[in-house]
Amino acid sequence: xxxxxxxxxxxxxxxxxxxxxxxxxxxxxxxxxxxxxxxxxxxxxxxxxxxxxxxxxxxxxxxxxxxxxxxxxxxxxxxxxxxxxxxxxxxxxxxxxxxxxxxxxxxxxxxxxxxxxxxxxxxxxxxxxxxxxxxxxxxxxxxxxxxxxxxxxxxxxxxxxxxxxxxxxxxxxx
Amino acid sequence: xxxxxxxxxxxxxxxxxxxxxxxxxxxxxxxxxxxxxxxxxxxxxxxxxxxxxxxxxxxxxxxxxxxxxxxxxxxxxxxxxxxxxxxxxxxxxxxxxxxxxxxxxxxxxxxxxxxxxxxxxxxxxxxxxxxxxxxxxxxxxxxxxxxxxxxxxxxxxxxxxxxxxxxxxxxxxxxxxxxxxxxxxxxxxxxxxxxxxxxxxxxxxxxxxxxxxxxxxxxxxxxxxxxxxxxxxxxxxxxxxxxxxxxxxxxxxxxxxxxxxxxxxxxxxxxxxxxxxxxxxxxxxxxxxxxxxxxxxxxxxxxxxxxxxxxxxxxxxxxxxxxxxxxxxxxxxxxxxxxxxxxxxxxxxxxxxxxxxxxxxxxxxxxxxxxxxxxxxxxxxxxxxxxxxxxxxxxxxxxxxxxxxxxxxxxxxxxxxxxxxxxxxxxxxxxxxxxxxxxxxxxxxxxxxxxxxxxxxxxxxxxxxxxxxxxxxxxxxxxxxxxxxxxxxxxxxxxxxxxxxxxxxxxxxxxxxxxxxxxxxxxxxxxxxxxxxxxxxxxxxxxxxxxxxxxxxxxxxxxxxxxxxxxxxxxxxxxxxxxxxxxxxxxxxxxxxxxxxxxxxxxxxxxxxxxxxxxxxxxxxxxxxxxxxxxxxxxxxxxxxxxxxxxxxxxxxxxxxxxxxxxxxxxxxxxxxxxxxxxxxxxxxxxxxxxxxxxxxxxxxxxxxxxxxxxxxxxxxxxxxxxxxxxxxxxxxxxxxxxxxxxxxxxxxxxxxxx
Numbered sequence: 055x056x057x058x059x060x061x062x063x064x065x066x067x068x069x070x071x072x073x074x075x076x077x078x079x080x081x082x083x084x085x086x087x088x089x090x091x092x093x094x095x096x097x098x099x100x101x102x103x104x105x106x107x108x109x110x111x112x113x114x115x116x117x118x119x120x121x122x123x124x125x126x127x128x129x130x131x132x133x134x135x136x137x138x139x140x141x142x143x144x145x146x147x148x149x150x151x152x153x154x155x156x157x158x159x160x161x162x163x164x165x166x167x168x169x170x171x172x173x174x175x176x177x178x179x180x181x182x183x184x185x186x187x188x189x190x191x192x193x194x195x196x197x198x199x200x201x202x203x204x205x206x207x208x209x210x211x212x213x214x215x216x217x218x219x220x221x222x223x224x225x226x227x228x
Numbered sequence: 229x230x231x232x233x234x235x236x237x238x239x240x241x242x243x244x245x246x247x248x249x250x251x252x253x254x255x256x257x258x259x260x261x262x263x264x265x266x267x268x269x270x271x272x273x274x275x276x277x278x279x280x281x282x283x284x285x286x287x288x289x290x291x292x293x294x295x296x297x298x299x300x301x302x303x304x305x306x307x308x309x310x311x312x313x314x315x316x317x318x319x320x321x322x323x324x325x326x327x328x329x330x331x332x333x334x335x336x337x338x339x340x341x342x343x344x345x346x347x348x349x350x351x352x353x354x355x356x357x358x359x360x361x362x363x364x365x366x367x368x369x370x371x372x373x374x375x376x377x378x379x380x381x382x383x384x385x386x387x388x389x390x391x392x393x394x395x396x397x398x399x400x401x402x403x404x405x406x407x408x409x410x411x412x413x414x415x416x417x418x419x420x421x422x423x424x425x426x427x428x429x430x431x432x433x434x435x436x437x438x439x440x441x442x443x444x445x446x447x448x449x450x451x452x453x454x455x456x457x458x459x460x461x462x463x464x465x466x467x468x469x470x471x472x473x474x475x476x477x478x479x480x481x482x483x484x485x486x487x488x489x490x491x492x493x494x495x496x497x498x499x500x501x502x503x504x505x506x507x508x509x510x511x512x513x514x515x516x517x518x519x520x521x522x523x524x525x526x527x528x529x530x531x532x533x534x535x536x537x538x539x540x541x542x543x544x545x546x547x548x549x550x551x552x553x554x555x556x557x558x559x560x561x562x563x564x565x566x567x568x569x570x571x572x573x574x575x576x577x578x579x580x581x582x583x584x585x586x587x588x589x590x591x592x593x594x595x596x597x598x599x600x601x602x603x604x605x606x607x608x609x610x611x612x613x614x615x616x617x618x619x620x621x622x623x624x625x626x627x628x629x630x631x632x633x634x635x636x637x638x639x640x641x642x643x644x645x646x647x648x649x650x651x652x653x654x655x656x657x658x659x660x661x662x663x664x665x666x667x668x669x670x671x672x673x674x675x676x677x678x679x680x681x682x683x684x685x686x687x688x689x690x691x692x693x694x695x696x697x698x699x700x701x702x703x704x705x706x707x708x709x710x711x712x713x714x715x716x717x718x719x720x721x722x723x724x725x726x727x728x729x730x731x732x733x734x735x736x737x738x739x740x741x742x743x744x745x746x747x748x749x750x751x752x753x754x755x756x757x758x759x760x761x762x763x764x765x766x767x768x769x770x771x772x773x774x775x776x777x778x779x780x781x782x783x784x785x786x787x788x789x790x791x792x793x794x795x796x797x798x799x800x801x802x803x804x805x806x807x808x809x810x811x812x813x814x815x816x817x818x819x820x821x822x823x824x825x826x827x828x829x830x831x832x833x834x835x836x837x838x839x840x841x842x843x844x845x846x847x848x849x850x851x852x853x854x855x856x857x858x859x860x861x862x863x864x865x866x867x868x869x870x871x872x873x874x875x876x877x878x879x880x881x882x883x884x885x886x887x888x889x890x891x892x893x894x895x896x897x898x899x900x901x902x903x904x905x906x907x908x909x910x911x912x913x914x915x916x917x918x919x920x921x922x923x924x925x926x927x928x929x930x931x932x933x934x935x936x937x938x939x940x941x942x943x944x945x946x947x948x949x950x951x952x953x954x955x956x957x958x959x960x961x962x963x964x965x966x967x968x969x970x971x972x973x974x975x976x977x978x979x980x981x982x983x
Contacts (some may be wrong), residue, residue, distance in 0.1 A: 100251020202878025
């Protein structure tokens with residue numbers, strides 16, 4: 055896929071990314087951020103732009119399993135990386151447990167910071183550093199929510215964390 | 229009828245939720261068209277003056293740039309002010325982007341760069357060279373107090389102060405207890421998470437589909453059609469999903485103008501998305517200075533209330549909000565004087581931000597009430613209770629309802645207020661000073677004219693449509709619930725279509741009026757459909773409903789039945805097939821009842837209880853608990869309602885502790901125009917928030933008993949926090965936000981451990 059702008063003469067760079075499980079190759083300008091690649095040419099608009107400066111977390115995706123602000127990553131620097139966006143976590147008919155928990159706990163209002171919150175939360179659970187609620191709050195603080203759904207977001211994450219912790223115990227008991 | 233709810237009143241998840249949590253909901257910037265161009269705005273770097281020279285050559289030469297617009301080559305647009313006035317325009321002259329060389333505020337658009345990619349437009353925008361002839365800026369409200377004035381053209385008569393009653397000055401001077409102080413609140417910026425954006429999609433036939441971040445698709449539609457003399461039939465504006473707004477999207481923003489302007493000129497689709505920085509140069513909660521003087525008798529009964537409010541406006545429009553009138557109606561007092569003025573600064577026009585006016589004015593009043601409680605020497609909650617009033621003394625009208633006593637009672641019980649010790653600095657836990665504060669909240673319960681269509685199809689399912697908006701408030705869901713209730717359906721069997729200018733007329737979403745207004749329209753449309761259905765049923769041979777009236781029937785389990793006896797009825801599908809109808813559709817138009825409005829005032833009320841913990845050495849404040857007890861009429865969906873109030877509380881905590889647009893008054897420029905330096909509450913700032921809804925039966929505020937919830941959650945919060953900080957530290961801080969530096973300056977913190 056050639057994504058170089060029609061009239062640009064500057065050189066483009068080849069880059070291969072695995073996005074939501076699908077390997078894709080592009081020729082892109084070196085100044086294109088991962089966020090702008092996703093939201094623009096790829097039309098994967100689930101990832102949001104809230105500041106473009108790494109301040110709000112709305113653009114959070116998982117890069118090789120780690121949560122990152124996609125606005126702070128140049129796409130060409132990620133050759134070979136695996137990217138998971140909100141679209142890769144689940145669909146309305148087949149939601150990820152974290153998406154279900156957000157729905158159930160009303161952990162959003164306008165929905166704009168939500169994909170970033172969910173990607174961040176999924177990665178947070180995987181990181182395994184947060185155990186108490188205050189740790190969840192601290193470690194989710196890179197994701198701003200102007201609607202003020204914070205306590206509901208923490209509830210949703212606690213529920214998913216609880217379920218993940220309980221799962222192996224149940225298996226052992228069976 | 230309200231008591232038999234099967235869908236309304238349940239804590240159901242949002243119907244737009246599955247799309248939002250999976251990233252499938254499309255916001256304004258998230259639409260695409262072939263050969264679409266991208267616009268990027270260049271903002272002024274002075275606050276006042278004019279453009280001496282503007283050089284666009286380098287930007288135009290940048291690869292990918294199609295055109296650069298400045299005031300020198302801007303395509304023509306309407307000449308008369310009236311064409312630029314949107315549905316909620318203010319007295320004054322609306323901003324016309326790139327109209328001339330004058331600069332009226334920092335960040336004012338001076339150029340639009342249009343290119344074939346976002347990156348090219350952004351990068352080329354840095355190459356636009358502007359030389360300014362700057363004048364001396366005036367942006368400090370405190371220095372402009374001498375230039376304040378009463379707005380000559382009121383935005384709304386209700387915003388003007390009521391006539392003085394009694395003699396407030398004499399009563400003040402004679403009273404045994406007096407307090408009087410100035411309260412300063414810095415300007416705030418809405419900062420919804422979504423950037424303002426417009427995608428103007430130009431169809432081959434020259435018609436337009438415009439996706440705009442707006443709190444009213446029809447407001448954007450009419451605005452843009454008026455400015456560019458477009459055929460209204462050939463333009464559709466959608467705001468299907470809105471990434472927050474809080475008032476910032478009430479009036480159309482310059483990106484809408486720019487996207488359409490460039491698209492008309494270049495005959496291509498154009499997307500313009502603002503930067504976060506750019507969003508600080510539009511529609512902000514104005515900085516304010518208020519003077520509140522209260523006096524009470526020995527027991528604490530209010531003898532005098534005087535409230536003077538001053539806030540900022542721009543050079544070109546007179547922004548106005550109801551700041552101080554709340555002080556005339558919150559408590560019983562026979563001697564009241566309220567005054568209200570604005571002052572022009574070299575700033576962009578302020579605008580409505582969540583509970584405009586009340587969030588500001590009630591903060592001052594409720595901090596002053598706390599001061600009075602300590603002056604009199606009684607419990608701050610008790611002071612509010614003994615001054616309770618059952619009538620709107622400003623207008624001398626009855627109230628539709630006021631369950632505020634229950635808010636005080638149940639809020640206090642949940643919070644544990646009775647455990648509070650009165651003296652400041654009397655509660656502590658280790659190194660933390662604990663403070664408990666209370667404040668009352670008030671907001672208007674408003675209803676605006678609204679329309680809605682409701683379509684019943686022969687499969688028994690229902691579609692609701694209205695040009696209403698959902699800015700995160702839950703409009704989709706509650707309109708669906710009301711329709712589902714009327715037709716005894718599951719929420720999943722109702723389709724809700726909103727956010728489209730072609731749908732039935734609806735005012736902008738604001739003022740907490742959407743549920744009451746559009747909700748009533750949906751309910752009336754449902755009644756009209758049922759009436760039509762009944763008429764069809766009565767034409768059947770031997771109809772069991774032959775003698776039934778509209779009031780006697782309802783839908784139950786897919787049948788039109790007698791309310792009193794569900795055995796008597798006919799299946800909806802049978803009625804429709806016998807009448808040869810595929811569907812029944814009715815269009816309802818509702819408006820507030822003028823007779824009720826003449827006799828009654830309608831308000832929502834709340835009691836906010838806040839616990840703070842202040843580090844005894846560092847002055848750092850944590851808000852560890854909030855209980856907000858709210859009386860807001862009928863609650864359609866406790867889940868989304870709770871979220872709305874919680875969101876208001878969080879924004880109130882921002883007002884109390886964090887939010888402040890910082891202007892360098894030497895240059896008139898905003899210094900912290902990003903959301904790392906303009907602090908909004910983050911996860912770590914928010915601990916426990918408990919929301920209580922008090923039952924309130926009110927059939928007058930709106931026909932469906934709803935009073936609205938968008939604003940009440942924020943009102944009183946900042947005051948409750950400041951009162952709690954006083955209780956914790958003994959420092960009365962009358963300047964918001966209450967940042968650590970102010971606490972350190974006002975308190976004798978415990979520094980022994982440092983010695």
